[in-house]
Amino acid sequence: MKKQQWFTISVYSENNVGLLNRISGIFLKRHINIESLNVSKSEIDGVSKFTIVVHTTEKWVRNIVGQIEKQIEVIKAFYHTDEETIYQESALFKIASNLLFDERQIQNIIKDNNSQIVTVAREFFVIAKSGRRNEIDDMYEQLKPYGIMQFVRSGRISVSKDIMQITGLLKEFYEEA
Amino acid sequence: MEAVKIKTEEAKNKAKLKMSGAEAIIHCLLAEGVDTLYGYPGGAIMPVYDELYKFQDKLTHILTRHEQGAAHAAQGYARVSGRVGVAMATSGPGATNLVTGLADAQIDSTPMVCITGQVTRALLGSDAFQETDIIGISTPVTKWNYQITKAEEIPEIMAKAFYIAKAGRPGPVLVDITKNAQIDEFEFSYEKCTAVRSYNPVPKPDAKAIEAAAELINSAKKPMIVWGQGVILGKAEEELKALIEKSGIPAAWTIMGASAIDSDHPLNVGMVGMHGNYGPNILTNECDLLIAIGMRFDDRVTGKLDTYAKQAKVIHFEIDKAEVNKNVHADVAVLGNAKETLGLLLPLVNENKHEDWHNEFKKKYEIEFNEVIKGDIHPTKEGLTMGEVIEQINIASGNKAVIVTDVGQHQMIGCRYAKFKESKSNITSGGLGTMGFALPAAIGAKMGAMDREVVAIIGDGGYQMTIQELGVIFQHNLPVKIVVLNNDHLGMVRQWQELFFDKRYASTVMVNPDFVKIAEGYHIESKRVSKREELQSTIEEMIASKNPYFLEVKVEKEDNVFPMVPAGASVSDIRLK
Numbered sequence: 208m209k210k211q212q213w214f215t216i217s218v219y220s221e222n223n224v225g226l227l228n229r230i231s232g233i234f235l236k237r238h239i240n241i242e243s244l245n246v247s248k249s250e251i252d253g254v255s256k257f258t259i260v261v262h263t264t265e266k267w268v269r270n271i272v273g274q275i276e277k278q279i280e281v282i283k284a285f286y287h288t289d290e291e292t293i294y295q296e297s298a299l300f301k302i303a304s305n306l307l308f309d310e311r312q313i314q315n316i317i318k319d320n321n322s323q324i325v326t327v328a329r330e331f332f333v334i335a336k337s338g339r340r341n342e343i344d345d346m347y348e349q350l351k352p353y354g355i356m357q358f359v360r361s362g363r364i365s366v367s368k369d370i371m372q373i374t375g376l377l378k379e380f381y382e383e384a
Numbered sequence: 385m386e387a388v389k390i391k392t393e394e395a396k397n398k399a400k401l402k403m404s405g406a407e408a409i410i411h412c413l414l415a416e417g418v419d420t421l422y423g424y425p426g427g428a429i430m431p432v433y434d435e436l437y438k439f440q441d442k443l444t445h446i447l448t449r450h451e452q453g454a455a456h457a458a459q460g461y462a463r464v465s466g467r468v469g470v471a472m473a474t475s476g477p478g479a480t481n482l483v484t485g486l487a488d489a490q491i492d493s494t495p496m497v498c499i500t501g502q503v504t505r506a507l508l509g510s511d512a513f514q515e516t517d518i519i520g521i522s523t524p525v526t527k528w529n530y531q532i533t534k535a536e537e538i539p540e541i542m543a544k545a546f547y548i549a550k551a552g553r554p555g556p557v558l559v560d561i562t563k564n565a566q567i568d569e570f571e572f573s574y575e576k577c578t579a580v581r582s583y584n585p586v587p588k589p590d591a592k593a594i595e596a597a598a599e600l601i602n603s604a605k606k607p608m609i610v611w612g613q614g615v616i617l618g619k620a621e622e623e624l625k626a627l628i629e630k631s632g633i634p635a636a637w638t639i640m641g642a643s644a645i646d647s648d649h650p651l652n653v654g655m656v657g658m659h660g661n662y663g664p665n666i667l668t669n670e671c672d673l674l675i676a677i678g679m680r681f682d683d684r685v686t687g688k689l690d691t692y693a694k695q696a697k698v699i700h701f702e703i704d705k706a707e708v709n710k711n712v713h714a715d716v717a718v719l720g721n722a723k724e725t726l727g728l729l730l731p732l733v734n735e736n737k738h739e740d741w742h743n744e745f746k747k748k749y750e751i752e753f754n755e756v757i758k759g760d761i762h763p764t765k766e767g768l769t770m771g772e773v774i775e776q777i778n779i780a781s782g783n784k785a786v787i788v789t790d791v792g793q794h795q796m797i798g799c800r801y802a803k804f805k806e807s808k809s810n811i812t813s814g815g816l817g818t819m820g821f822a823l824p825a826a827i828g829a830k831m832g833a834m835d836r837e838v839v840a841i842i843g844d845g846g847y848q849m850t851i852q853e854l855g856v857i858f859q860h861n862l863p864v865k866i867v868v869l870n871n872d873h874l875g876m877v878r879q880w881q882e883l884f885f886d887k888r889y890a891s892t893v894m895v896n897p898d899f900v901k902i903a904e905g906y907h908i909e910s911k912r913v914s915k916r917e918e919l920q921s922t923i924e925e926m927i928a929s930k931n932p933y934f935l936e937v938k939v940e941k942e943d944n945v946f947p948m949v950p951a952g953a954s955v956s957d958i959r960l961k
Contacts, residue, residue: 221582225519225529232524273706279528279548282582380581 213242214268214286215294215365218257219249219373221280230257230281233274239263243296243362251373254282260363283376287367294365298343299325300334300350301357307332310353320346331356401573405535406431406566409499410439412542415574418470420444420461420831422454422824424481426474427514429501431566446827446860449852451478453824455485456850459494460828463811464786464836466619468549469496469828475503476514479560480521484818486556487525491815492640493617495554497545504563505533518560527555535568539575547577552585553704554617587705587719589728596716597675597699598732604673604697606741607633608664610656610685613640613814614678614703614722621645621807623726624677632736634745636664638679640814643804647783653745657685658949659796662756662958663748665949668693669956670744677701678722681711682815691954701725755960756946761801767940768916770794770869774801776920777839777867780927785837785865786811786829790822790846793875796945798841806836820849826864827856837865837927844870844894851902857932858906865926866908866934868899871941879944903934914938 220226227246234241242260249256261268268286276284304327306313317324322336336346343360403411409432413421423445425433436445448454451473458469469489473482479500489496503512519531528548530541538561545557601607615624621644628635628645634653635645645652654661656668668674674696679685686692689711700707700714701722708717718725760771774797777785783803789795789812804810811829813821826840847868857864878892903910909931913922919937926933947958 225523225531228520229523236524270706270710273708273710277704277706279580279583377581380579383579 209264209266211262211264213289214261214263214265215289215292215363216257216259216261216268216272216275216284216286217365217367217371218259218275218284219251219282219371220255220257221282222253222255223280226278226280227257229278230275233271234261237267237271239267239271245362245364247364249373251377254373258362258364283371283373285367285371287365291369292365292367294339294363295337296340296343296361296363297335297337298346298358298360300336300346300355301331302334302350303354303356304328304330304332306353313350313353316346316349320349322346401571402569403572404431404435404567404569405538405561406435408535408538408570408572409542409561409566410435410443411572412539412574413470414439414442415576416468416542416546418443418468420446421470421472422446422448422457422461422828423472424448424451424454424474424478426478426501428475428503428563429472429478429499429566431563432472432499432501432561445472446831446856448824448827449855450850451481452484452820453827453850453853453856455482455496455498456488456818456821456824457828457831457853457856458496458498459485459489460788460811460825461832462494462496462828463825464808464829465832466808467495467832468546469494470499471496472499474501474514475518476516478514479518480516482558483521483525484816486522486558488813488816488818488821489556490525490527492813493554493613494556495549496556497549498556498558500558500560501566502531502560502562505565508533508562518558522558525556526558529558529560531560531562532565533562535565535570538565539572540577543575543577544580548580548583551583586703586721589718589720589725591728593716593718594725594728595732597718598729600673600697600699600716601631601633601675602734606671607631607673607675607738608667608671609633609635609675609677610638610664610668610679611635611641611644611677612638612679614701615641615644616807618678618703618722620678620722620726623723623730625649626730627726627733630730630735631733632738632742633675634664634738634742636661638682638685638814639799639810639812641679642799642802642810644807646805647803651742654749655800656955658687658951659800659945659947661749661800662752662947662960663745665947665955665958666748667744669695669954671696673697673699675699675701676712677726678703680707683711686711687949687953687955687957691956752947752960760797765940767943768914768919768937769943770797770939771801772916773867773869773919773923773937773939774798774841776923777841777927778803780923781837781839785809785839785927786833788812788822788826788829788838788840790842791817791819792843792846793871793879793943793945794841794843794869796876819846822846823850823866824853826866827853827862830862830864839865839867841867841869843875844868844872844896844899845874847899854903854906854908858908862932863930864932865929866903866932867926868934868936869939870896870899870936871939871943872896873941875943876945878942882942882944884950899936900934908932908934910934910936912936912938
């Protein structure tokens with residue numbers, strides 16, 4: 208219970224301009240750092256999904272999820288451990304173009320890491336890599352000695368192994384109404 | 385004008401009428417049954433005030449002397465009446481002055497709608513005159529908030545605001561309305577909001593949880609109830625009374641729950657928490673079952689959590705799922721409205737008396753009476769005590785007054801000794817501890833219950849934080865009775881300094897003005913009492929008065945409030961001196 212671990216919080220909500228502020232405030236109050244945050248549309252039309260990664264105890268994540276879920280525009284919030292989700296991050300590496308021709312090893316790194324070249328320009332080329340955090344970190348370490356012009360990594364996106372009953376919840380609401 | 389009103393009532397038939405956003409706001413308020421609101425005008429809310437002027441016969445607007453006063457008055461109105469309180473202010477400083485009231489209403493679950501003006505849409509984000517991001521500022525202290533930037537949004541958002549403010553666990557809602565949205569015209573029609581798809585205000589009771597609760601209650605040897613404001617907000621007073629009478633379970637209350645059950649009910653064993661009664665605090669750590677009803681285990685109630693009721697099983701009746709297991713682990717959680725869940729529980733509970741267990745409370749009460757209470761309400765020393773003032777108010781009002789307290793020693797003494805016959809009679813700033821709450825809240829309380837006696841009991845410190853609201857009492861000749869218990873100190877802080885800071889009295893001595901003269905300046909009948917022989921007759925005179933009345937009682941300067949659970953100590957380590 209007291210052990211800190213990684214949790215992925217999934218929040219299904221209305222698409223409201225102030226909601227991100229309201230949700231981030233809940234973390235702020237408890238001094239919990241948001242390790243990554245992703246907001247996107249969800250499988251349901253008009254419903255947004257926040258994916259938030261935190262490192263904390265189960266007691267705290269449960270409290271936080273409760274406080275998120277009680278926000279008026281939040282339809283439902285869940286938390287999962289890494290084992291309970293399928294998750295990925297994406298990264299982009301911008302590398303000087305000459306390296307592609309001068310350093311044969313670069314091509315091997317791209318291949319070995321199952322990554323793709325998205326674009327090649329005269330001055331630079333861009334590699335896209337999706338995967339778990341450690342896979343992206345590995346690739347970063349491999350490319351670093353050659354010089355990385357720019358690097359960016361997205362927040363975690365994840366889907367849970369179990370079913371999220373959002374459609375059912377909304378259906379129930381409209382049936383009662 | 386009348387035609388407009390009729391159209392509003394016909395909104396169900398989708399009758400439409402072209403009007404300005406400002407006028408629409410008035411129709412929304414009328415459609416929600418609002419008859420009174422508190423506020424302060426200013427540039428960005430002027431179109432709405434212009435409409436208020438036209439609707440004076442239907443809507444009473446009370447000009448408080450500060451926006452904080454408007455928020456607290458709306459809270460007082462809401463707390464005493466169970467209806468939604470409404471406050472209004474302009475943009476910028478008007479809006480920020482509401483924030484303390486919003487935070488107070490949020491933590492004490494008070495239904496309130498605050499309407500603020502905002503600079504015109506085109507100027508948003510430009511640091512315009514009196515522009516402030518009140519949505520950003522108020523987000524952590526509101527149940528919901530919304531910025532309206534188009535007149536067409538007004539009916540739907542206002543309907544939603546009133547619904548959200550009172551649905552489930554109530555709370556404050558802020559609606560910020562840009563000036564263009566107040567001026568622009570649109571086709572008005574109004575439909576009340578009855579549900580929001582992303583919000584489930586009242587969880588459905590789970591029959592299994594109720595059965596499990598009944599089983600624990602029926603097998604408990606030393607069960608104890610602690611109820612909170614959830615009983616009052618859920619209108620579950622009768623159900624709670626029936627439960628304790630059938631089960632014979634001693635029941636204690638948090639300050640927010642005070643008055644839900646008659647103070648003189650034999651099973652009412654008093655107040656829990658930092659300055660609560662000795663018995664319920666000590667016995668929290670001896671009971672075998674703690675039944676929490678509509679309360680949230682605030683730290684002022686639990687003391688040190690690691691040693692709070694660890695020997696007991698806990699049942700938590702609660703409307704807000706996020707409160708369950710937040711501070712105290714519940715063995716059984718019964719979600720739902722207390723009226724409904726207690727109603728379902730009642731037939732499953734066995735009749736019982738728990739006489740031996742109840743005697744434990746009586747014994748503890750005797751100890752507390754001899755050590756503390758006797759000296760508080762029947763003092764033999766020369767100086768007047770706060771306790772004897774409260775006792776005289778009880779006697780003069782027949783325990784029927786609405787008691788509005790501020791924050792500090794007088795609040796704790798007020799909550800400990802005020803007696804109640806009727807629910808919704810103890811209005812105080814419980815969670816936030818807002819000094820300056822009582823005077824404006826008493827204005828709202830009086831207007832929300834004109835047939836009831838309203839007595840504001842305030843310390844000399846808190847009184848001066850919102851003293852300007854005497855202007856409202858004077859202007860409207862509101863028969864609020866104001867009692868300032870003046871010990872020329874910030875008494876509670878002084879007490880902590882004495883007990884925990886080696887008597888270093890930093891900034892707690894108050895150099896006070898002549899309070900009687902100030903009240904006289906507002907043409908309010910006023911008296912000062914500093915001798916015991918004058919106390920009873922003056923309080924009788926005050927209660928008998930049909931007008932506003934100000935009474936200053938010069939009380940002992942260095943009295944302390946006991947019993948006391950020191951901050952961070954266990955409830956069973958409660959001190960009697």
